[in-house]
Amino acid sequence: MSEPSQRPVASIVIPSFRGAERLPLLLDALADQQQGTPEFEVIVVIDGVDDGSVALLARERRLTLRTIQFPENRGRVAALNAGFEAAWGQVLIRCDDDLVPRPDYVAGHVTRHEGALCGVVGLYLNVYESSRYSEVYGYDADERFRRDAYAGNPTLGWRYWAGNCSVTRETWQRIGGYDPRYQLYGWEDIDFGYRLFLAGIPVVLLAELETPHRVAAVTTHIRAKRAAHSAAARRLFEAKFDDHPLPPAVPPWSAWNALVRGMAITLRRNPARAGHLADRVIPALPRPLAKKIVALVVESAAVAGYRYPHLAIERF
Template sequence: MEPREQAPAATVVVPTHRGAHRLPLLLDALAAQRVDEPWEVVVVVDGPDAATDAALAHAPRELPLVVVHRAASTGVAAALNAGTEAARGRVVIRCDDDLTPAPDMVRRHLAHHVGDEPVGVVGPTRDVLPDGPYARAYGRAATERSVAGVLAAPEAEVWRHWAAHTSVRRDVLEAVGGYDADFSYREDSELGLRLHRHGVRLVVDPDLVLPHRGAPADARTKVARAWVSGASEVLFAQRHPDTVTAAPPRPHGAAARAWSGAVGALAATMPTHASAARLGSVVDRLLTVLPTRPAGRVVALAVEAAARAGRRHGSPQQRAYRAQKDVELEGEARRAGGPQR
């Protein structure tokens, strides 16, 4: 009798949509993993794409790769659920296609799941930005603040940082119902909240910080994304009304009140996602003439105002906001010299 194949200890689930320009670097990094136990990679191709299929066909031969094709793209949450359904590993590791894991990534995740206690692991991501006015004025400092904030998050707030690089046991993920496919943004932290309420202990591993290659590279993209991120909170509030807080107290001090007033006034000029993108384009032009410090303040003001406008004017129907991701992918592919549409 032939021995039964040993089930994988972990499945790395990679959702990808028009990600041909992203995948080669990720696949090479996954092929370099040093793991003593059996493991696998499930790449979910979210909608037909010949360029993505070609990139996967050139994946390193030693990579334990499974490819799942979805007949139509319905968003990252549905793609992640499809990846979980196909996974055979005890632990499911989410790793988005624009991340670059170190060789010990899978091993470090598995180490957190040795016992019976249900644990969810967050690996923070650090944006890798091309040099330019946006990166110098705002982007690089913003990503460092973001990473520091994730690393310092109290245990009760870690769910807010459940994002592109996480792990949890597959049975636990299935028990809470997986990702909510109605979300186009914030599908990750919404799942994190349900895991937290299910009794899963969520932790942040500072040794699992990964480079993130898909971050906004200009103010137009950042401001437009801030608007749709704010809009996603409308659906989040419907799903979890108990998370909606009362209006924040009136800012103390003249400077804080002036800033809040400026944010409110600027938010009033952005009733739509398109208006936020237009404002971002204006900011990009300003970045070419302003000194670095005031330029950073201008970007911060526009981003905060766009998020507030999205919360005020956004719709719980998030399908329309998927176009933002397509615009971002077009820009990435153009910079990378990859296929465009």
């Protein structure tokens, strides 16, 4: 497709893998942006599996939309880089396909870039299907995460770079794309955020850009899997940036952390089994005990993923 005679103000890049069930709500939300929203385009990158997404996107007439389809699955990093490289806008917004943006979403991202140079992050408002996991752990963990994020050192905002964020085109060209070496779950985001920090570009968290997120981690098993994969991916980040200011991956000694470390040894060959077992037993347990069980499995899976990356992730 040739470049338009007048570029849009913003480009929204959406990486999507098997997203046919998620995309309709997202497209509806983007089509319902408030009056006066700056002109924007939408670029959906289909990561190698067409589950009906291609036809769904071809029928979309409300949005200025382009589709990039990979012939095979190449991963989220490749999808993001392809989408941003194809973008024509001045403000480049990443929006994962499980988000449901509010009517001021695009305007909020664009407006913040009219001042000083920065990266912009809107935190997730995770929306769960009703489950014992979400009751005893999920919602509490999310609320604590957001509370700590806003209360933390503003210079560490780069740690929260994720699926609802934006930079200007000039910043993207200066920093470069997401690092394709990240193939497991997570840390390509923190890597990008840290490169912004090293370049002297602050990352700001905007509470008004918090966005509902139809979270995929709806069981202890899925949450533990992601914790193990993310912890294993952290090793690449640490190899690149040995002077990073992050807290240690393995928690300091305490009675609880001793239990976590010990459980991590047990889980190193099959953390999936512990996640499945927790999901079976927590419906029958009182809430405080169930919460502790989930926390133990998730935190232990993270330590196992970091200390024994090849063993911990191969059985998921």
